[in-house]
Amino acid sequence: MADRGQIQDDERLRRIEAVTDATLSRLDAADLFDELLDRVRDLLDVDTAAILLLDTHAQQLVATAARGLEEEVRQGFRVSVGRGFAGRIALTRQPVVIEEVTAGAVVNPILLAMGLRSLLGVPMLVRGELIGVLHVGTLRPRRFDADDVRLLELVADRASQANLARAHNLDHTAALALQRSLLPAQLPDVPGLDMAARYVPGHVAGIGGDWYDVFTLPSGWLGLVIGDVSGHGLQSAVIMGRVRSALRAYALVCDGPAEALTLLDRKIGHFEAGILTTALYAMVSPDRTRVRLSTAGHLPPVLAVPGLPGTPVPVRVDPPLGTSRRPPRRQHTEVGLPPGAVLVCFTDGLVERRREVIDVGLAKLAEAVRPAPAEEVCDTVMRAVGAEQPTDDIAMLVVRRLPTPP
Structure with a gap:
């Protein structure tokens, strides 16, 4: 049993290192989103992964990056805070697990059309403020455990920091352009x-x-x-x-x-x-x-x-x-x-x-x-x-x- 526990600990450490290694810090925000989603699909053995960022003025979540759900991003899918699977995560700021996806549990028709069976989502937070939602899904029934939740929360933290850097760069570019125009x-x-x-x-x-x-x-x-x-x-x-x-x-x-x-x-x-x-x-x-x-x-x-x-x-x-x-x-x-x-x-x-x-x-x-x-x-x-x-x-x-x- 001790050997099995050590193997599990080593595997958990490998999974954490996979989403926190130094190479990710050299990517820009968009590439980092894609890389994180690719890695989390592999680490959690899931079929889909997506990031929805919060539009504070509209109080809606906007599909920003996805793997396996690219159509969600192409269509610019939006969901109001409090509605559906992602909206519930944003409202409660707590992880949500759906072991059996039903039409009443989600409002995004793309999730239903793909035939997703199970979903796990966590909030993306920066200094305690909600900035978005990260969720993963499988085409087969899946019981996500506490380790899965912690790993996805770690990925969400990295994605949140990347988005903060992206927002800073956008502000800097906008300020520089505005000042030069003045x-x-x-x-x-x-x-x-x-x-x-x-x-x-x-x-x-x-x-x-x-x-x-x-x-x-x-x-x-x-x-x-x-x-x-x-x-x-x-x-x-x-x-x-x-x-x-x-x-x-x-x-x-x-x-x-x-x-x-x-x-x-x-x-x-x-x-x-x-x-x-x-x-x-x-x-x-x-x-x-x-x-x-x-x-x-x-x-x-x-x-x-x-x-x-x-x-x-x-x-x-x-x-x-x-x-x-x-x-x-x-x-x-x-x-x-x-x-x-x-x-x-x-x-x-x-x-x-x-x-x-x-x-x-x-x-x-x-x-x-x-x-x-x-x-x-x-x-x-x-x-x-x-x-x-x-x-x-x-x-x-x-x-x-x-x-x-x-």
Whole structure:
């Protein structure tokens, strides 16, 4: 009896190792689903295996991967939580065994048409949250035991982790595409001005909350925006898109930047509660001689005019957007933009460094900004502040008024 028990233990260990070996970690989610289903069919000696993932908005399980039940996936079979075999597993979040399949026990006609006799299913969980159901079936009567249930639960755990990785990759791809669509692919060609910009992600995922925007208003004024939405990833990218669109809309109906930021603050505080956002909104006059600007928790831009060193614009900083503090925003600050002058707008990632006070970075930036072509200013600033390996996202927008022709 001892030898038989040892043989059973060794067999159980082999079966567990078959679904947890290191080679599976190198597969993408779709291939991992297929590989796991192939292995579990062999290990449990079953005819079918299928994964149905939960559509949280519809509260339905959707056939996503299958072996022996490929038609279920091709038809995009769905079943509501609580209905039928898979729906009962999702509702109770407990394994379910059907030793004799009947029309009353299942609602999927494909299972009945195949002539399946016995079924075993387990929930797929991630951090206690249901994400789907994994089930197997046989064409002959079968009594699934506790070891079968534990093995299938182990497979379900591996499949759940794979789906989590897939969802993360999808979110990353979507966030990256969204962010790139929000940053101007090319700055507009504006008479009398020379412009350039840089964006450098400081997060390993390449997705941050820093952004900039440039647009021409019907009045002939030019809008310049640079902002920073707290956080990283898809949520920050989505909020960035909302903030950008809202500010463009408010810019059309407001005469000054302070008024536009006031409306934006109300919008963020109501619809994006808990999200902290900073923004600088500047407007360049149609004759390009002056700039009106207002800032909500954002660092002031640096202005360099011919013959003088670069200095921060003396603008009063209002509270960030989305905070509970909502005093009336100060009137905008207006500064001159002489021929050849350069205005550099930036996010804090350009000047903040670990173990270094921000004043050091601001001093380096001011010293590096000199009247020159906008692209040259960008390159000079990036080298001066050591932006090749940033610890935070960097966005920079440089606007230069072209020198007056002789």
